[in-house]
Amino acid sequence: MTAKVLSVNVGLPKNVSWQGKTVYTGVWKHSVDGPAMVRRLNIDGDGQGDKGGHGGEQRAVFVYQIGSYRHWEQHFGRDGLEYGSFGENLTVDGLPDDEVCIGDRYRIGEAEFEVTQPRVTCYRVGMRLGEPELPALLVAHHRPGFYFRVIREGHVAAGDPIVKTRTGPGALSVADTDALLYLPEKNGEKLRVAAGIPALSPGWRQSFEELLGIGTVAQGPAWEGFRPLRVTAVRPESTSVTSVYFEAEDGSALPAARPGQYLTLRVPGAATPAPVRSYSISSAPGSDGYRISVKREGAASTFLTTQLAAGAVLDVAAPRGDFVLGDGSSPVLLVSAGIGVTPVLAMLHQLAAQGSTREVWWIHGARGPAEHPLAAEARELLAALPGGRADIFYSAATAEERTSAGAHSGRLTKDALVELGVPADASAYLCGPAAFMTDMTAALTSAGLAASHIHSELFGALDAINPGLVGQAPRPPHAPEGPPGTGPTVTFARSGISAPFPGGSLLELAESCDVPARWSCRSGVCHTCVTPVLSGSVDYSPSPLEPPDPGQALVCCSTPHTDLVLDM
Numbered sequence: 001m002t003a004k005v006l007s008v009n010v011g012l013p014k015n016v017s018w019q020g021k022t023v024y025t026g027v028w029k030h031s032v033d034g035p036a037m038v039r040r041l042n043i044d045g046d047g048q049g050d051k052g053g054h055g056g057e058q059r060a061v062f063v064y065q066i067g068s069y070r071h072w073e074q075h076f077g078r079d080g081l082e083y084g085s086f087g088e089n090l091t092v093d094g095l096p097d098d099e100v101c102i103g104d105r106y107r108i109g110e111a112e113f114e115v116t117q118p119r120v121t122c123y124r125v126g127m128r129l130g131e132p133e134l135p136a137l138l139v140a141h142h143r144p145g146f147y148f149r150v151i152r153e154g155h156v157a158a159g160d161p162i163v164k165t166r167t168g169p170g171a172l173s174v175a176d177t178d179a180l181l182y183l184p185e186k187n188g189e190k191l192r193v194a195a196g197i198p199a200l201s202p203g204w205r206q207s208f209e210e211l212l213g214i215g216t217v218a219q220g221p222a223w224e225g226f227r228p229l230r231v232t233a234v235r236p237e238s239t240s241v242t243s244v245y246f247e248a249e250d251g252s253a254l255p256a257a258r259p260g261q262y263l264t265l266r267v268p269g270a271a272t273p274a275p276v277r278s279y280s281i282s283s284a285p286g287s288d289g290y291r292i293s294v295k296r297e298g299a300a301s302t303f304l305t306t307q308l309a310a311g312a313v314l315d316v317a318a319p320r321g322d323f324v325l326g327d328g329s330s331p332v333l334l335v336s337a338g339i340g341v342t343p344v345l346a347m348l349h350q351l352a353a354q355g356s357t358r359e360v361w362w363i364h365g366a367r368g369p370a371e372h373p374l375a376a377e378a379r380e381l382l383a384a385l386p387g388g389r390a391d392i393f394y395s396a397a398t399a400e401e402r403t404s405a406g407a408h409s410g411r412l413t414k415d416a417l418v419e420l421g422v423p424a425d426a427s428a429y430l431c432g433p434a435a436f437m438t439d440m441t442a443a444l445t446s447a448g449l450a451a452s453h454i455h456s457e458l459f460g461a462l463d464a465i466n467p468g469l470v471g472q473a474p475r476p477p478h479a480p481e482g483p484p485g486t487g488p489t490v491t492f493a494r495s496g497i498s499a500p501f502p503g504g505s506l507l508e509l510a511e512s513c514d515v516p517a518r519w520s521c522r523s524g525v526c527h528t529c530v531t532p533v534l535s536g537s538v539d540y541s542p543s544p545l546e547p548p549d550p551g552q553a554l555v556c557c558s559t560p561h562t563d564l565v566l567d568m
Helices: 066-076 123-129 134-140 174-182 188-195 202-214 299-306 338-353 375-383 399-405 414-419 434-446 506-512
Strands: 004-010 014-018 021-025 036-038 061-065 090-093 105-108 111-118 146-152 154-156 162-166 226-236 241-248 262-266 276-280 290-295 313-320 332-337 360-366 388-394 427-432 454-458 489-492 497-500 517-519 530-532 552-554 564-566
Touching: 021 123, 061 066, 066 090, 111 154, 111 174, 123 134, 134 174, 174 188, 174 202, 188 202, 241 299, 262 290, 276 290, 276 338, 290 299, 290 338, 332 338, 332 434, 338 360, 338 375, 338 427, 360 375, 375 388, 388 399, 414 434, 427 434, 434 454
Parallel strands: 061 090, 332 360, 332 427, 360 388, 427 454
Antiparallel strands: 004 090, 014 021, 036 154, 061 146, 105 111, 105 162, 111 146, 226 241, 226 313, 241 290, 262 276, 262 313, 489 497, 517 564, 530 552
């Protein structure tokens, strides 16, 4: 039977009350009479509230099938869902997700379309239908729907037949593509097929490239929870940075960390309850102990840099983090600013220990030599690398200081990085403030580096991002109001908030503390928030589609694939 359009649906964004918040969203759609003009970015009369996660050229028109309507009506025991209920622009008879493939092209009315990706399911579709679990179920039931890119603009109307004009390469269906990203048991061959489909949206293609690079073997932390480590030395590195050295309390060898990982410390004496903080390991990964280099800012770091002494014992969690140096023979760019030097210095140690013949670019920005920690150590390591070179930028130094250090004048900016002429086939590792990494990522992309070859680690907490939420006055994090809970203590490490668990969910506790949260669909792909579990265990309701790796937890709303990153 020939597929056809049952309804063309549009809707402009509006404010909607939801769970005590106001959401600006375009998920409410209504049918239109007669032909509607389909343009490159949208259908006339339609709009999106969150253009970072929805809309744009790759997601111009969303399609959902009447067969899926019938499925959900039976699943939820509901009747008579009106067209547009799933936020779709075209309600169609036919085109099931398990038959339509990425890259397929269709002619509808005067317009022609290309399938680019499955739908990115977020909380709004559950909000629209009053079914909070729906976003997760769309994936679990293999019924996500899909997006069109507009190849040729033109009018489309209900009743128009849908004619297939081209089959996409790879024969990878929408349902298989969706499951490949969100469900467990990744198929390496299908990942390679997906990453090679030109029509697939860049965000999805990048995710598949990253999955191919990372692999699927889970590695848990070297030890569970905290263990006592003894401080062997506390040494100043600059006017504001001090290094702290650790060894096992019983003198035994510590498990080697991977270059770029961090330690999480409980810091008694800095405040009550003891704050929990994370610091990158700055020493060689295979050394007998660990070294962190701490910038003095805040109560915990001030205690570590001014009051801690050799012989003290701190509770420390095992090395964690996936911002680590990868293998290969291509050039390496180690790019940092300020205290962001610490994880990339560990990577430099690793390259020097290996006697690497790779081309290594050491690029760092600081105010001047007095605020440039571990500079001599980096120079010594680079001297041992045949392909090593350094480009240092001092923004507030005298001409004599710059000459002595061989430094460039001014800040390390996007333009300055581009002017260096970095190799386009390099792998880059960035660490610094958010604005710095945004500029550096843009510079490296313009220099020709593939997005999958640019890796970053942010020091400090991320600002809150809440696309679609309006009228939310920012408030600093604070202890929850009302009677304290009776459960185990939950610590939001970057915000410095600790509170007994009151029951309910971690999300509800975070919201009651005004801990910054980040809701977004990056590049059109929702990513689950994964946060380390330093001690204790986490129960889920509903169960996640893909369980987390050992030593980690998913922290999200009712859908495990909504991108909610708590400042933990």
